Amino acid sequence: MRWSPLLAALPVLAAACTRTAPADEGIALSPQAAKGKALFSTHCATCHAPAARVVGPPLSEIAGLYATDPEGIVRWAVEPGRKRTDVPPMPSFRGMRASDLADVAQYIIEAGTAAGKQKP
Numbered sequence: 001m002r003w004s005p006l007l008a009a010l011p012v013l014a015a016a017c018t019r020t021a022p023a024d025e026g027i028a029l030s031p032q033a034a035k036g037k038a039l040f041s042t043h044c045a046t047c048h049a050p051a052a053r054v055v056g057p058p059l060s061e062i063a064g065l066y067a068t069d070p071e072g073i074v075r076w077a078v079e080p081g082r083k084r085t086d087v088p089p090m091p092s093f094r095g096m097r098a099s100d101l102a103d104v105a106q107y108i109i110e111a112g113t114a115a116g117k118q119k120p
């Protein structure tokens with residue numbers, strides 16, 4: 001009997017955890033994507049969220065655009081284009097190593113594909 005309040009709270013706790021789960025929760029990242037994850041958190045996460053637009057488009061949208069073209073993400077990060085005119089332009093990351101950007105691109109594709117499959 002003493003357990004019932006705790007048990008009753010479990011679904012609420014579980015729901016709270018689900019909401020704050022990162023995009024890659026529960027998926028196995030490739031070694032390259034795992035390396036890119038930390039760089040993504042440092043350099044890109046302020047403007048790019050898993051499934052909702054913050055400043056830039058969500059990872060789910062980017063993964064849809066670049067699923068077979070990780071190099072395209074690298075090119076964009078070095079020299080960002082201009083597509084969504086209702087937001088400020090993205091700053092260039094030309095100061096980052098191309099190999100680091102390639103790791104970030106792999107993370108975006110894997111995490112964004114997972115985020116796109118999750119139920120809202």
Ligand code: HEC
Nearest residue numbers: 043044047055056073077081082083084087088089090093
């Ligand atoms: C200061 C905010 C900001 C940061 C930090 C940022 N971005 Fe962006 N990003 C944007 C905005 C804004 C857009 C949309 C620009 C547009 O469509 O004109 C965008 C768009 C993109 C796109 C979409 C390209 C397309 O073809 O539609 C990619 C890919 C991207 N960012 C990658 C990155 C990567 C990789 C990083 C980190 C290395 C990063 N961004 C960091 C703001 C940011």
